[in-house]
Amino acid sequence: DVKVTQSSRYLVKRTGEKVFLECVQDMDHENMFWYRQDPGLGLRLIYFSYDVKMKEKGDIPEGYSVSREKKERFSLILESASTNQTSMYLCASSQGEYNSPLHFGNGTRLTVT
Amino acid sequence: AQKITQTQPGMFVQEKEAVTLDCTYDTSDQSYGLFWYKQPSSGEMIFLIYQGSYDEQNATEGRYSLNFQKARKSANLVISASQLGDSAMYFCAMTPAPGYALNFGKGTSLLVTP
Numbered sequence: 001d002v003k004v005t006q007s008s009r010y011l012v013k014r015t016g017e018k019v020f021l022e023c024v025q026d027m028d029h030e031n032m033f034w035y036r037q038d039p040g041l042g043l044r045l046i047y048f049s050y051d052v053k054m055k056e057k058g059d060i061p062e063g064y065s066v067s068r069e070k071k072e073r074f075s076l077i078l079e080s081a082s083t084n085q086t087s088m089y090l091c092a093s094s095q096g097e098y099n100s101p102l103h104f105g106n107g108t109r110l111t112v113t
Numbered sequence: 114a115q116k117i118t119q120t121q122p123g124m125f126v127q128e129k130e131a132v133t134l135d136c137t138y139d140t141s142d143q144s145y146g147l148f149w150y151k152q153p154s155s156g157e158m159i160f161l162i163y164q165g166s167y168d169e170q171n172a173t174e175g176r177y178s179l180n181f182q183k184a185r186k187s188a189n190l191v192i193s194a195s196q197l198g199d200s201a202m203y204f205c206a207m208t209p210a211p212g213y214a215l216n217f218g219k220g221t222s223l224l225v226t227p
Binding site: 030031033035040041042043044045048050058088090092094095096097098099100101102103104106107 | 122144146148156157158160163165204206208210211212214215216217218219220
């Protein structure tokens with residue numbers, strides 16, 4: 001089974017802090033994604049990556065950056081955390097085929113105070 | 114841009130009955146993929162079923178089937194013989210290209226009652 005591991009289940013940070021959310025997958029997938037999930041808004045795409053050192057902006061990239069130095073690891077960075085970034089963050093990976101589902105990690109619930 | 118609409122914020126169904134969760138989409142692409150995910154209260158996203166835009170048969174996976182009507186741009190999920198464990202949020206999603214990111218709807222909360 002594909003396993004996508006997010007380093008923290010719960011995280012509390014202060015406004016202005018630099019925050020790193022880590023995600024590792026063990027299936028040699030090319031594609032990795034970061035979403036945030038908020039009640040009533042569904043999942044919204046922040047950034048994605050199709051290869052090492054490659055990144056693309058999603059629908060809501062403002063206030064975030066990403067890093068993919070190794071194929072299995074995709075990090076989401078909040079340069080200066082703000083309270084409106086309090087949310088559930090979901091990492092996912094997939095193979096590059098139409099019928100390939102995204103495999104999700106268990107999520108990181110981030111609270112910014 | 115693709116858009117997914119799930120018009121039912123919440124649904125109730127009695128155990129052992131069938132339930133249909135609605136999903137409509139808007140796209141100008143000829144090729145695309147449609148997915149349904151389940152998210153129980155534990156928060157994990159569980160892949161349920163996939164339908165390709167060129168698939169002639171409706172997809173089925175156990176108690177899940179996808180009622181795909183391409184001309185109407187709808188991809189409704191049908192759950193047969195509901196179980197208490199089916200209580201969860203359900204998300205419809207689509208992708209315009211192989212391996213591309215999924216666009217998600219806002220979800221439908223399903224509650225199965227005894």
